[in-house]
Amino acid sequence: MSLTKWNIVGQAKFVGLQNFIDLFRDTNFTRSLVNTLYFMFLTVPALVIGGLLIAMLVDQSLKGRVVTRTLVFMPYVIMSTVVGVIWLWILDARFGILNYYLSFLGIRPIAWLSSVNWAMPAVAIATIWWTIGFNMILFLAGLQDIPNELKEAARIDGASSWQVFWSITFPLLSPTMIVVVMLTLINTFQVFAQVYVMTGGGPAMATLTVVQYMYVQSFQYYRLGYGSAIAYVVFIFLIAFILLERKLLKRSGDLN
Amino acid sequence: MKFKLVMFFAFAILMVGVLSMAQPLQLVFWGGWTGPDGNVMRQLVTEYNGGHPDVHVTLTTMQWTPLFTKFLVSSRGGQSPNILAMHGPDIPEFASYGLLTPIGNVIEENGFKSSQFAPAAWSGTFYHGKQYAFPLDLHMNAIYYNKKLFRKAGITLPTGWITGKEFLNMAIKLTIDKNGKHPGEPGFDPNNITQYGIALYSLNWHGFLEWYELLRQQGYEFLNSSMNKVGYPLSAGQKAWSWLQDLFFKYHVAPIGANSPLQDFLIGKTAMLEDGPWEIPAMTAQKGLEWDTFPIPQVFKHKAVWGSGHVLTIPIHQDKKHMKAAENFVTWLVKHSDKWALSGNIPAYNSAREFARTLPGRTGFLESTPYETMLPRIPKESQVFSSASVSPIVVAGQNILMRNKDILPVMKWMNQQIDMIFTQ
Numbered sequence: 256m257s258l259t260k261w262n263i264v265g266q267a268k269f270v271g272l273q274n275f276i277d278l279f280r281d282t283n284f285t286r287s288l289v290n291t292l293y294f295m296f297l298t299v300p301a302l303v304i305g306g307l308l309i310a311m312l313v314d315q316s317l318k319g320r321v322v323t324r325t326l327v328f329m330p331y332v333i334m335s336t337v338v339g340v341i342w343l344w345i346l347d348a349r350f351g352i353l354n355y356y357l358s359f360l361g362i363r364p365i366a367w368l369s370s371v372n373w374a375m376p377a378v379a380i381a382t383i384w385w386t387i388g389f390n391m392i393l394f395l396a397g398l399q400d401i402p403n404e405l406k407e408a409a410r411i412d413g414a415s416s417w418q419v420f421w422s423i424t425f426p427l428l429s430p431t432m433i434v435v436v437m438l439t440l441i442n443t444f445q446v447f448a449q450v451y452v453m454t455g456g457g458p459a460m461a462t463l464t465v466v467q468y469m470y471v472q473s474f475q476y477y478r479l480g481y482g483s484a485i486a487y488v489v490f491i492f493l494i495a496f497i498l499l500e501r502k503l504l505k506r507s508g509d510l511n
Numbered sequence: 512m513k514f515k516l517v518m519f520f521a522f523a524i525l526m527v528g529v530l531s532m533a534q535p536l537q538l539v540f541w542g543g544w545t546g547p548d549g550n551v552m553r554q555l556v557t558e559y560n561g562g563h564p565d566v567h568v569t570l571t572t573m574q575w576t577p578l579f580t581k582f583l584v585s586s587r588g589g590q591s592p593n594i595l596a597m598h599g600p601d602i603p604e605f606a607s608y609g610l611l612t613p614i615g616n617v618i619e620e621n622g623f624k625s626s627q628f629a630p631a632a633w634s635g636t637f638y639h640g641k642q643y644a645f646p647l648d649l650h651m652n653a654i655y656y657n658k659k660l661f662r663k664a665g666i667t668l669p670t671g672w673i674t675g676k677e678f679l680n681m682a683i684k685l686t687i688d689k690n691g692k693h694p695g696e697p698g699f700d701p702n703n704i705t706q707y708g709i710a711l712y713s714l715n716w717h718g719f720l721e722w723y724e725l726l727r728q729q730g731y732e733f734l735n736s737s738m739n740k741v742g743y744p745l746s747a748g749q750k751a752w753s754w755l756q757d758l759f760f761k762y763h764v765a766p767i768g769a770n771s772p773l774q775d776f777l778i779g780k781t782a783m784l785e786d787g788p789w790e791i792p793a794m795t796a797q798k799g800l801e802w803d804t805f806p807i808p809q810v811f812k813h814k815a816v817w818g819s820g821h822v823l824t825i826p827i828h829q830d831k832k833h834m835k836a837a838e839n840f841v842t843w844l845v846k847h848s849d850k851w852a853l854s855g856n857i858p859a860y861n862s863a864r865e866f867a868r869t870l871p872g873r874t875g876f877l878e879s880t881p882y883e884t885m886l887p888r889i890p891k892e893s894q895v896f897s898s899a900s901v902s903p904i905v906v907a908g909q910n911i912l913m914r915n916k917d918i919l920p921v922m923k924w925m926n927q928q929i930d931m932i933f934t935q
Contacts, residue, residue, distance in 0.1 A: 263583040264608045283901050347770055349780065363702075369714055369768030369913065456900025458714055458768070459909045463900055471899045474580045478935075 257483035267480070274484035284485065286460055287468040290375065294464060295443045297379035302439050303432075305383065306390025313391070314398045324395070328388035335385070339452025342381035343368070346453075371461040374454050378462055381449050386442065390435050397431030398424070430504060437500035441493055465489055535567040536836050541582065542596035542821075543575035547792035548854035555850055559843055566836050568594075579605075579893070582826070586610045591826035593837040596647070598819045599635025600886045600896070605824070606638045607890040612825045612834065613641040621842045623860075631883040632820045632859030638888065644822035645841045647848060648856035650787045651818025651883045652724065653875030654678075654808075655794065658801035660685060660706070660782040668803065671878055675754065675810030682708030682764035685782035694763045701763040708764035710772035710781040711755070711912070716898040718755075718908025720817040721785060724807060725751035727815035727884045734887045739933050741926040745919065752911050752918045754810055760915045768913045787818075788876045791855030795871075804875025806882075818883035820859060894932045903928035 257274055261267035278284050309327055313320045330338065345353050346367035354364045367377040401424060409419050425432075447466040450456060456463035456471070466489065473482025544552050549572045556570045571592075573581070579601070585591055591610065605611050625633050632646035654669075661668055664684045673681075683694050685708035692699040712718055723733060726743055729750065735742030758765045769775055776784035777797045784790075785807060794802050807816050823841045825834060844851075848858040849866035857876050858864045864880070867873050886896050896904060907925035910916040 262608070263580075263587055264610065343770075348768070349766075349770070349775065366768045366770075369770055371914065454900070455715075457905065457909060458913060459906050460901060468901065471897075471901055475576055475897055475899045476894045477580075477583065 256480055257487050259480040261479045262477040263479055264477075270480065274481050275487075277481065278484050278488065283460065283463070284465075284468060287463045287465045288488075290460075290462060291444060291446065291464045291466075293375060294379060294382075294446055294462075295440065297376060298382050298443050299436070299439050301379075301383050302387055302390050302443075303436055306387050306435065307394050307428075307432075309387065309391045310394030310398055314395060324391070327391050330385045331388040333385065335448035336452050338381060338385045339449045342377070342384075342449075343453055346377050346381075368454055369458055371459050374458060374461045378446075378449050378453055381453065382443070382446065385449070386439075390439065393431060393435050393438075394428070397428045400431075401427045433500060433503045437496055440496045444492055444496070445489070535563075535565050536832065538566060538568045538594065538833065538836055538840060539592040540568050540570045540594040540596075540840075541578060541592040542570065542572050543578045544572050544596075544854070545574055546789060548789060548856065551851060551854035555844060555847060558847075558850075559840060563840075566840065568840055576898075582610070583608075586826065586828065589828050591828040593825070593829055593833050594841060595824050595826050596821055597644075597824060599632070599644070599646075599822050600819060600888050600892055602636065602643050602822065602824070603638045603888045603890045604892045606641070606643050610826055611643045612827055613643055614645070614825060614838070615642070617838050618642070618645060618842075621838070623842075623845070627861050628859045629857075629861070629864065629880055629883075631818065631880070631885065632822075635820050635885055635888075636822050644824045645845050646859035647821040647823055647845065648851060648858050649818055649820040649876075649880060649883055650789060650856050651816045651876060651879050652720065652785055652787055652807050653804045653816070653879055654709075654806070655776060655784040655786060655790065655802055655804050655872075655875075657776070657779060657782050658803060660779065664782070669805040670874060672806045672809050672814055675808045678808035678810075679758075679762065679764070682758065682783065683762060684708070686762075686764045699763075704763065704766070706779070707766050707775070707781040709758065709783040709785065710769055710775045711758065711765045711785055712772055713759070713768060713908060713912035714770065716896070716902065716905045716908070717786075718912050719904035721755055722748075722751050722908065723886065724815055724817040724884065725754060725810055727817075728809060728811035728813050730811075730813055732887070734889070738887055738889050741929050745922060748922050749918050750811070752922065756911055756915065756918065759912055788855040788857060788873070791872055802872060804872050806875050806879045814882040815884045816879045816882050817886075818879070819885055820883075821856065891932060894935075895929055903932075 256267070258269060258271060259267035260270045313324045313327070345351050348354060348364050348366040348369065351367070353367070357365070365373055367373050405423050406419050409423055414422065445466050446464050447470065450462050450464055450467050451470070454462040456467045465485065469482050469485040469489065472478045472485060540556065542549070542552060553570055556568050560567055582591065582595060597605070602611065628646050629649055632649050636642050636644040636646050656669070658668060666681055666684060685706065686694050686704060687706045688700045689703040689705050690698065690700065694701070711721060726733060726747055729747045731743045731747045733743055734740065759767050766775065766781065772781070772784055773786065773790055773793060775781045777793065777800060794800060823844065825837050825841070829837070845860055848860050849863040852858050852863060852867040852870060857867055857873070857880060864877070868877060886892070889895060898905060903925045907921050910921045911918055
């Protein structure tokens with residue numbers, strides 16, 4: 256389909272590689288790609304490092320750890336569109352609860368969703384809140400797989416908490432880490448629903464992402480051939496992430 | 512035994528025939544009314560079904576954009592609905608795909624005359640000389656205003672068209688900072704405004720529509736006469752954008768980048784709102800809000816206001832029996848469109864529109880009806896006039912009305928992008 260010009264209704268017309276040529280000349284597509292990478296830059300480190308820190312916290316034998324695990328994971332079961340609507344209200348410039356609390360710190364109301372500078376961070380905040388629980392669960396499973404004896408032996412040998420983490424926990428957690436990083440990269444590259452609901456890709460294309468652009472071209476402009484060409488680019492990126500993951504897992508000796 | 516078997520099958524066939532004859536004819540009706548207007552249409556459909564036991568109409572509603580995608584996909588599979596609602600300017604695109612049935616003289620045959628409909632609504636049903644739809648309503652921009660805030664500011668409640676200058680003076684009087692000062696007064700603080708004069712859309716495609724009506728007020732068309740290229744004079748476009756931009760950045764009477772202009776108006780943060788009649792149910796539902804409407808200001812030489820209108824089409828892929836039943840239903844709906852006026856939309860049928868006059872808050876829309884101007888009717892409507900975030904008209908509106916960008920480069924960019932869509 257990516258080699259055709261087709262609007263669903265009529266006959267598809269073969270156009271060779273024209274859709275791909277147009278795509279790489281299309282400044283809106285480049286913009287969407289850059290925006291997606293910016294979104295990944297905002298979310299991936301927070302989701303991975305934040306997920307790990309929360310997992311380490313709730314892995315301790317502290318009071319309320321079960322409740323905390325549940326509370327952190329809970330947003331993940333909500334539908335993405337509902338997440339979008341919830342944050343639409345939280346981030347409203349005039350009535351939003353976030354600006355209300357920020358006002359106590361003397362911060363003037365921020366136009367989260369209508370400002371070119373703030374719209375993408377706003378979508379990133381909503382995404383982190385929504386998906387960090389999933390990473391936490393994966394890390395928690397990885398942490399609980401590490402035998403306690405190893406940590407205890409290190410402590411008896413006089414290792415500090417940091418040394419235990421850096422020399423024992425982190426290396427043994429690396430297969431989980433690779434999986435979490437790759438899943439997060441793949442998921443964030445495909446961001447769509449939050450953007451669709453919260454900003455629609457605006458303002459002034461500040462939150463236009465690749466999948467959103469694919470949707471617009473395919474289902475709002477009825478350019479199915481062009482939309483398919485965008486889908487191929489998304490596919491190539493995802494394949495690259497997966498190949499990278501396999502390579503890293505192979506290196507860590509965890510790929511069976 | 513053989514005789515019994517034959518009798519059994521004959522009886523079975525007879526029963527199937529009798530049962531199928533007793534079933535009402537099923538009509539599938541799709542529309543994009545997802546707000547309170549959907550409930551009004553649902554009530555009308557229920558009323559029709561109640562009075563016509565031989566036919567059963569099932570209404571499915573969803574947002575317009577996914578509805579049209581669904582329609583294209585369904586049509587491809589030969590499963591079109593029997594009746595599809597759309598807007599007048601949507602007709603050229605779907606008609607050019609060959610998905611709509613030209614209705615010929617059906618409207619006249621059912622006892623209607625073109626003079627019985629609002630001209631904008633009637634002409635909005637044609638494409639290349641063929642009529643493709645029944646006109647249902649018109650919906651255009653007007654100014655909603657808060658009566659209490661007007662009285663408090665000592666402003667006479669408007670009823671008809673006013674000039675741009677009168678409108679601006681009103682908006683200034685209605686804009687108040689935390690010290691009670693108005694724009695232009697010494698010490699006015701634009702960063703601490705507690706009440707704005709007017710809420711305007713700048714984030715979505717309505718920003719463009721606000722501009723389009725001002726372009727039309729100068730007597731210019733957006734596209735050239737061949738409808739395949741942008742064709743308005745840049746100076747006229749600049750004047751229109753400039754007037755709107757000044758409301759935000761020079762006079763500070765409109766909040767910049769408002770996410771929800773409707774909410775701002777409903778709770779009294781803004782004294783006026785430019786919007787369509789589809790917001791009437793929300794106004795009515797807001798307790799304590801005293802509101803009414805008047806036409807948008809006449810800023811330039813002519814009276815003109817952006818508007819559109821719902822029309823009812825009969826898609827292809829159906830037999831004569833279903834088509835006839837669909838025509839009957841649509842005819843009934845048009846005749847009963849006085850009830851449709853309860854949704855806020857202004858009926859296209861004159862006698863139904865008279866009923867709308869008796870309903871509160873319709874003044875601005877009814878006064879605007881003769882001056883409604885729709886978007887150009889082109890087969891590439893879904894791309895050129897798209898409400899998507901990448902749409903040049905949306906981005907241009909955001910850059911000018913929200914980001915205070917220089918008008919000329921933005922306008923040239925918009926024109927170039929639209930011309931490019933025409934060549935694709």
